Amino acid sequence: MSKTLLTFVDDIYEDLELWYPKLRCEEAGYAMRLAAPEIKTYKGKHGYPAKSDLLLKDARSEDFCGLLVPGGFMPDKLRRDAKVLSLTREFFEQGKLVAFICHAGWIPISAKILKGKRATGSLGIKDDLENAGAIWVDAPVAVDGNLISSRTPLDLAPFAKAMVDFLKNG
Numbered sequence: 001m002s003k004t005l006l007t008f009v010d011d012i013y014e015d016l017e018l019w020y021p022k023l024r025c026e027e028a029g030y031a032m033r034l035a036a037p038e039i040k041t042y043k044g045k046h047g048y049p050a051k052s053d054l055l056l057k058d059a060r061s062e063d064f065c066g067l068l069v070p071g072g073f074m075p076d077k078l079r080r081d082a083k084v085l086s087l088t089r090e091f092f093e094q095g096k097l098v099a100f101i102c103h104a105g106w107i108p109i110s111a112k113i114l115k116g117k118r119a120t121g122s123l124g125i126k127d128d129l130e131n132a133g134a135i136w137v138d139a140p141v142a143v144d145g146n147l148i149s150s151r152t153p154l155d156l157a158p159f160a161k162a163m164v165d166f167l168k169n170g
Contacts, residue, residue, distance in 0.1 A: 006033055007069070008084060011042050017102055020160055066167060067098050070101060089111045102150070105128065105149060120139055138151075141158045150162075
């Protein structure tokens with residue numbers, strides 16, 4: 001199986017929510033590709049650059065072992081992209097990692113994969129998660145099968161640990 005994760009990137013992603021898990025996963029032996037609408041450098045919420053290396057339209061779930069969705073304002077934009085939603089559903093249905101943090105929950109909400117699942121995220125989207133059928137958990141990290149979610153950058157350490165544990169142990 002591939003030891004490469006996919007992550008979505010676009011302007012105004014939450015810098016730490018992309019880079020902390022990316023570096024932690026790389027330390028554990030996993031690579032990460034950044035998929036976006038265009039091949040270019042995107043700016044994070046706090047100005048940190050992230051260069052995409054894969055077009056969203058060319059991304060295939062079977063080429064990856066999991067998906068990371070960082071938060072920020074990016075997920076609100078990308079959840080309108082049919083390819084983003086189909087990829088998210090495919091990762092979920094294949095039992096592969098689907099990790100999302102803070103406002104990134106908007107993408108699995110729009111992909112309609114959270115009904116009856118335990119999840120957490122920013123308090124700002126608690127109602128959205130519940131309205132999508134998720135069971136809200138106010139905890140640093142929530143794990144329900146292959147779904148791993150977290151609240152904010154303050155929870156990045158347990159979030160990234162849960163991601164690596166899932167990747168190593170299934």
